[in-house]
Amino acid sequence: MTATEPATGSPAARTAAVRPPLPVKLVISGGFGVGKTTAVGSISEIEPLTTEAAITEVAAGVDDLTHTPRKTTTTVAMDFGCITIDPTLKLYLFGTPGQERFGFMWDDIVEGAIGALVIVDTRRLDDCYAAVDYFEHKGIPFAVAVNAFDGHVEHTLEEVRWALDVSDGVPLVVFDARERGSVRDALLVVLELALARTQG
Known part of the structure; x- marks a missing residue:
């Protein structure tokens, strides 16, 4: 159909064709500097909103920079972006701050989310315990995404599952936070988990 041709089909079909995608909120969480x-x-298909602040000498004394020596900024409130999965679904992504001292913001950030992606760095698994405990306590479906820093991980997924003490119902995946397709696949795991929970 060209721009000059009349629209065809039933009114319901034409309405469905122009209906905006369903907005879905997902949270991306994890420890400091995990990605x-x-x-x-x-x-994100839009310029992401970030609340990055420079790491001061005082903050460097609090946050462990051992495995992230080139990190010069940190999220102090949240990150925000969005991605349209298909014409019917749009994901709104909210990233939590990684430091425990900003944990008081989490409840507001997570409100209304149907699921979460908890990113971990296998070189410092201790940093993600708080996020795993938080979503387990809240009863929010989540998946664990092991970020492959420098293209490899320090432990197998089974070792990570054992260390985090998460159930078999929590999906574990390896991904690269720098690669769009890899991030998309990890988010789809969370989405499928959340949908299965609602349908169950």
Whole structure:
């Protein structure tokens, strides 16, 4: 059909064709410096909103920079981005701050989310315990995404599952926060998990 041709089909079909996609909220969480801001920036179809602040000498004394020596900024409130999965579905992504001292913001950020992606760095699994405990306590479906820093991970997925003490019902995947397709696949795992929970 060209621009000059009349629309065809029933009124209901034409309405469905122009209906905006369903908005769905997902949270991207995890410890300090695991790749949350990078993941949002890699996948977002809009310029992501970030609340990055420079790491001061005082903050460097609080946050462990051992495995992230080149990190010069940190998220102090949240990251925000969005991605249209298909004409019927649009994901709104909210990234939480990684430091425990900003944990008081999490309840507001997570409100209304149907699921979460918890990113972990296998070099410092201790940093993600708080996020895993949070979503388990809230009863929010989540998947664990192991970020492959420098193209590899320090432990197998089974070792990660054992270390985090998460059930078999929690999906574990390896992904690269810098790669758009890899982030998309990880988010789809969360989406499928959340949908299965609602249909169950």
